[in-house]
Amino acid sequence: MTAGHAVAPGGRPLLNRRLAEFGTTIFAEMSALAVRTGAINLGQGFPDTDGPEAVREAAVRALRDGRGNQYPPGPGIPELREAVAAHQLRFHGLRYDPDTEVLVTAGATEAIAAALLALVEPGDEVIALEPYYDSYAASIAMAGGTRVPVTLRPDAASGSYRLDLDELRDAVTDRTRLILLNTPHNPTGTVLSRDELTAVAELCVERDLLAVTDEVYEHLVFDGTHLPLAGFPGMRERTVTISSSGKTFSFTGWKVGWVTAAAALVTAVRAAKQYLTYVSAGPFQYAVAEALALPDSYYTELREGLRARRDLLSEGLRQAGFGVFSPAGTYFVTTDIRPLGVTDGVEFCLSLPERAGVVAVPTQVFYDNQAAGAPFVRFAFCKRESVLSDAAARLRKLAHG
Numbered sequence: 001m002t003a004g005h006a007v008a009p010g011g012r013p014l015l016n017r018r019l020a021e022f023g024t025t026i027f028a029e030m031s032a033l034a035v036r037t038g039a040i041n042l043g044q045g046f047p048d049t050d051g052p053e054a055v056r057e058a059a060v061r062a063l064r065d066g067r068g069n070q071y072p073p074g075p076g077i078p079e080l081r082e083a084v085a086a087h088q089l090r091f092h093g094l095r096y097d098p099d100t101e102v103l104v105t106a107g108a109t110e111a112i113a114a115a116l117l118a119l120v121e122p123g124d125e126v127i128a129l130e131p132y133y134d135s136y137a138a139s140i141a142m143a144g145g146t147r148v149p150v151t152l153r154p155d156a157a158s159g160s161y162r163l164d165l166d167e168l169r170d171a172v173t174d175r176t177r178l179i180l181l182n183t184p185h186n187p188t189g190t191v192l193s194r195d196e197l198t199a200v201a202e203l204c205v206e207r208d209l210l211a212v213t214d215e216v217y218e219h220l221v222f223d224g225t226h227l228p229l230a231g232f233p234g235m236r237e238r239t240v241t242i243s244s245s246g247k248t249f250s251f252t253g254w255k256v257g258w259v260t261a262a263a264a265l266v267t268a269v270r271a272a273k274q275y276l277t278y279v280s281a282g283p284f285q286y287a288v289a290e291a292l293a294l295p296d297s298y299y300t301e302l303r304e305g306l307r308a309r310r311d312l313l314s315e316g317l318r319q320a321g322f323g324v325f326s327p328a329g330t331y332f333v334t335t336d337i338r339p340l341g342v343t344d345g346v347e348f349c350l351s352l353p354e355r356a357g358v359v360a361v362p363t364q365v366f367y368d369n370q371a372a373g374a375p376f377v378r379f380a381f382c383k384r385e386s387v388l389s390d391a392a393a394r395l396r397k398l399a400h401g
Contacts, residue, residue: 051291052249094260100266102259123144123146125146146175147368161185184217193224215241216246220330379391
């Protein structure tokens with residue numbers, strides 16, 4: 001969870017100063033802990049079952065037919081770019097030209113990195129909602145930007161996290177380049193409301209800011225509605241919208257993501273992306289193109305199945321003594337460990353496999369102000385119900401000391 005300090009023979013640090021604060025990602029560390037201890041891994045957010053059989057077979061067909069086994073086109077195969085454009089129109093009413101306004105990436109993580117590398121100059125300020133996915137901080141650093149966190153704060157009365165719009169406005173300075181927005185939000189499960197997004201859009205227009213939006217959980221909304229920022233007045237020409245197939249179709253290992261934006265923004269992002277992976281996931285692109293055309297019933301069943309698992313794990317966590325913030329979206333639930341008599345999430349998570357046979361992630365590693373996140377821990381519920389029931393039973397041991 002901390003950066004290494006390896007040095008070259010002459011004594012100079014090997015890792016450049018932009019990345020010196022970053023060590024091994026928390027997800028790798030906690031997943032390794034789960035393997036080492038044999039604990040149930042509710043830390044890293046990956047499903048324990050594969051996605052639709054028809055989509056897997058589409059990938060096999062592409063392999064056998066020789067489609068995508070060599071370099072695909074730099075922007076992505078036409079079939080997938082057309083499918084992404086059709087998806088944005090079908091679900092969000094947003095029209096994008098598949099030839100000039102869609103870019104396929106190696107997952108959303110590469111899309112975020114490429115967008116920031118392309119759009120941020122050294123010294124530019126980037127506002128991000130904290131707690132934030134750990135790659136945000138690293139990508140901002142690699143671009144030479146300065147991250148400016150605006151904290152989503154837990155509200156015990158509503159059982160959710162909320163954005164302070166006054167704090168967001170106050171964070172904007174003459175050096176602010178863009179707002180990096182994640183909704184539905186990992187790890188808190190917050191889904192920004194229409195009023196909140198209207199205020200964000202108005203701020204971007206007023207202060208001439210760009211926006212990069214991470215919307216990978218767009219189909220995993222249980223309360224409220226996901227509304228893309230690009231759909232708000234004045235935002236289509238200044239928003240880079242990012243999503244991916246991993247969370248929606250349960251193929252996180254395929255790493256197929258995409259960017260939709262105005263042509264000038266896509267051209268800028270592609271300029272950086274082409275020097276990262278150039279291209280990736282050739283045969284899987286054909287499969288994801290078919291997946292995006294699945295009927296509405298698929299998306300409904302996905303959402304309702306995860307809603308049931310959210311409720312199952314949340315109730316188990318309450319019975320174990322945690323304070324639970326019920327997520328409106330994503331497949332993570334954030335908990336408060338203070339009712340259990342502890343306050344340090346890192347120490348708690350390191351001891352949890354031995355105490356209860358379960359692995360979770362301390363959310364304080366997603367904060368600049370780690371003290372603000374110290375008493376909170378994230379659990380993933382994108383697992384089979386039998387696994388979640390087992391985990392809940394194990395965690396109930398905590399309620400009995």
